[in-house]
Amino acid sequence: MNKGLPQDYLPLLIQFSLALGFVVMTIFASTYLGPRLRSKRKEDPFECGIESQGDARLPMSVKYFLIAILFVLFDVEIIFMYPWAVNFKKLGWFGFTEMLMFVGFLMAGFYYIIKKGVLNWDED
C-alpha cells in the first residue's frame, strides 16, 4: 500500500511542465525568431477597416452573471458526485438514496429556476 505518495505525481509534473514549456517556448520563439516590423499601425488590433474607438471593457448585462453564478453552484454539485461515484459499490443503496436526496433537492431548485424564467433570454 504505497500508492498515492506525492512522488508518484512526478510524471504528471513533468508532463505539466513540458506542456507549459512548449507553449511559452513557441510564444517566445515566434516573437524573436521571425522578422518583425514594429509600428503603431502594425500593432493595431485591426489593421484595416474602421478605426477602433474606445475601450473593449463595456458594462454588460447582469443576466450573464446570474447564469455564471448558477453554473458555479451546479459545478460544485457535480464535484460532490465524484467521490460518491468512486465509492458507488461500497456505499450501496444507502449512498444512492443519500445522493438521490441531494440531487433531488437541487433539481427542485433547478426546476424553480426554469419556472421563474431566469434562463429565458429575451423575456420582458
Add this chain to the structure above:
Amino acid sequence: MHFLEIIKNLSLVQWAFYFLSILTLYGALGTILSKNPIHSVIYLVVTFFSISGIYIMLNAQFLAAVNVIVYAGAIMVLFLFVLMFLNLKEESTEMKTSPMLIAAVSTGLLLGLILIATIRKAEITRVNYNDFDPNTGLIETLGMVLYKNYMLPFELVSVLFLVAMSGAILLGKREKGESHF
C-alpha cells in the same frame, strides 16, 4: 555560509515546498498590490494553482483538483464578471496614504507577528512516516468519510445551495421594464 549550507542540503520535497510557498506569497502580494484589477485576478489564479500544488504535497489530491476546477476556474470567472460590471477606466485614487490604510497595514502586521510568534513556540506533533497511510487524501477514502460520517452536513449543503440559488435569483433577476444594464 551557514545559510548556503542549508540551501544545499534541502531535499527535493523541501525545494518543492519553498518554491510553492514563495509562489503563493508572490501571487497573494501581487493580488493586493497591482493597480489593474484584471492583473489582480490573474495573480490570484497563480496563488490558487500554487496552493493546489501544496495540497498535492499534503497528499490531498482531490482537494487540489477541486481547487483548480472550482476556484481557479469558475470563481475567477465570476470575479472577472464583477470587474466587467464596474467602470474601471479611471484608476481610483482612494486609499493612497489614508489613515485607514496605515491602520489596516499595522493591524495586519500585528496579527501576523502574533501568529508567527505563537506558531514558532508551538509544539507540533509530527506525522510518523512509517505508519502513515498515504491513501488518506485519495478520493475513495474521502468519499467514504463524506458519505458515511458526514452525511448530515453533506445533505445540508444542498440547503445552502438552495439559499444561494434563490438569493441570486432574488437579487439578480431583472424586473419587468428595467433596462438591460
Add this chain to the structure above:
Amino acid sequence: MYPIIVFSVSGLLMLFLGLSVNKKSLLPYNLLFMLVGLASNFLDWNAPGLYFNGMLEISNPIILVQWVLIFAAILVSGISSRQFDDTHAYPAEYYAIMQFALVGALIMVSFQNLLMLFVGLEILSVGLYVLTGSDKRNLRGNEAAIKYFLMGSFATGIFLFGVAMFYGATGSFDISSGNSVANNLLEGKMFFWLGMVFIFIGLLFKISAAPFHFWTADVYQGAPTVFSAFMATIVKTAVIFALFRLAAYSFNLEYENWSKFLVIIIGLSMVIGNVTAVFQTNFKRVLAFSSISQAGFMLLSLIGLGAQSYGNLGFYSLSYALATISAFGVFLVISSNTIVEGRPSENINVFDGLFSRNPDLAIILLISMLSLAGIPLTSGFWSKFFVLNDAAAKGYFWILILGVLMSAVSLYYYFNPIRASFKKTDLGKIEISSLSKYTLYVCAALTILFGIAPNILRSLF
C-alpha cells in the same frame, strides 16, 4: 432534528408556492409551515442523545431554545403582514429564505461537530446577506448588503481558520475533543488557543459584540425593517447559543483564559452600545446600538458559566426577542404610515403623538421599551438580573456595576420614543392589520407575564 427537515422542505415548497399562489396568501402558508416546524419539535422531546454519527445533539433544553427561535420567527412573520404587498416585493422568496435561515439557526444551537456549526452559520449568513439587500430600490439597503456580505464573509473566514487550528490541535471536529488537549503543556496548547480565539472572534462578529460591531448600525438601518428584526433576534440567539455550547463543552477547561478576554469585550459592548445609542436620531440605529449592548449582556452568561446559565440565556433571548420584535413591529406600522420623500420615515419623531393616534400601539411600545431598558415588572428586568447575578457569582463585580450603570444610561434613549408618543398631534389615526396587532399583543402580554412570574419559563430549562 425534525424542524430542520421540515424547514428545508417547506422553504422549497414556499419557492414553488410563489409561482402559483398570489402574494397576499403567502403569509398564511408561511405561518402554517412555521407552526408545523414548531410542532415537529415535539417529536424530539425526551429523546436526548447524539444523532447522525455525532453531528447533532438533541436534549430538552436545546429543544426549548429551538422553540424560542421558531417562535421568534413566527412573530417576525406576524409583523411582516401587509409589508410585502407592493409590486417590487417577492414575499415567496423572502419567506423561503427566512425558513432556510431558520434551518441554519436551528443547527447552530444543536451542533456537536464544528463542521455542522460552519454549515449552519453559512446557511444563516448567506440568507441574511440576501435579505439585507432584498429591497433592490433602496440604495442604502444595497450598501448595507455589500457591507454585511464583505465583513461577514471575512468573519466567517476567520472563524474557519480557527476551526482549522482546532482540528490541527485536537485531530477532531467534535466539540467535546476540546478537552483532549487539557493535559498538554503550554507549547502543545498554542494551536488550540489560537483556534479558540479565532472561533470566538468569528462568532462575536456575528452577534455584533463591541470591537466587531462596526457593521451593525448601517446594516440594521439599510435592511428592510422586518429583516432587521429577524437579524436582531434570531441571528443573535442562534450565535450566542453556539458560543455557549463551545464555551461549555470545548473550552470549559480554558475558562480562566478566555473569560478575561471576554469580559473586556462585554464591557466595551455595554459602553459603546449604550453611549452611542444616545446620540442617534434614527430609530433603527437606536435599536442597532441597543442590540450591541444587549449582546454584551447576553455574553455575561458565558462568563457566569454555571448550572443555571443555559436557562438564563434562554430566558434572556426570549425576552429580548419579544421586546425587540414588538419595538420593530410598532415602528414598522408607524413608519409605513409616515412617508417622507417617498420612503418610510425612520426618524425617531415618527412616534410623535402616537398615544392619541393609536393608544394600543403606544402602550405596546411603552412595554417593549421598558423591557429593553430592564425596568421591573417586565421580563427585561429579570433577564438582566439573572445574567448579572451569574456573573457576580463568578466574582466579576465591576462588570455588574458597569452593567447597572449602563442600564441607567440606556433609560435616556429608551424613553425618547415614549416621551415622543405622548406629545400632542393633529395627525390622524393609524390603522393596523389584525395579524400584526395580535402579534404585538402576544409580545406585550408575554413580556408582562414573564416579568411578573419569570419562573414559568425559567423552570422549563
